[in-house]
Amino acid sequence: MAKRSRVETELTVNQILDEAFKQILTIGFEAMSYTTLSAATGVSRTGISHHFPRKTEFLVRLDQRIGQFFIEGLDFTSIDALQQSWADIMRNPQRKAVLQLFFSLCGSTDQNMKTLNSLNVVKEAAMSHFADAGRRCVEQLIGNSALVLLQDGSVN
Numbered sequence: 001m002a003k004r005s006r007v008e009t010e011l012t013v014n015q016i017l018d019e020a021f022k023q024i025l026t027i028g029f030e031a032m033s034y035t036t037l038s039a040a041t042g043v044s045r046t047g048i049s050h051h052f053p054r055k056t057e058f059l060v061r062l063d064q065r066i067g068q069f070f071i072e073g074l075d076f077t078s079i080d081a082l083q084q085s086w087a088d089i090m091r092n093p094q095r096k097a098v099l100q101l102f103f104s105l106c107g108s109t110d111q112n113m114k115t116l117n118s119l120n121v122v123k124e125a126a127m128s129h130f131a132d133a134g135r136r137c138v139e140q141l142i143g144n145s146a147l148v149l150l151q152d153g154s155v156n
Contacts, residue, residue: 067118
């Protein structure tokens, strides 16, 4: 087999990451697999595992994109606007999937999971806009979200 160029390899990796991002937001991280990624991308499971030996590596590589996607749904013009936009997120299946992912990983012992900081980015943004009141608001919203997700069975 001919050796692939660096550009071809990078395109393949980006194709896999784009599909992983899509699947995390639609079917969820737990349901996403090398098989579902292979079926969607046309890249063999072996090829995918060559670039991503462990499933958690997708999250490490996508952490910033996931955080950016979530924060784009928030309105930081006021505390009330932040609270309302968070409520809107809870009604948006793809943005809500970010919270489901966060809570499903909370008990993980995988060291890679400890580096995920999507919700820390949100807390930092709230603090930069509203100081300590922003931090308290986001912490309360995270807690309320946990209760809602547990109640509707979205998080195990």
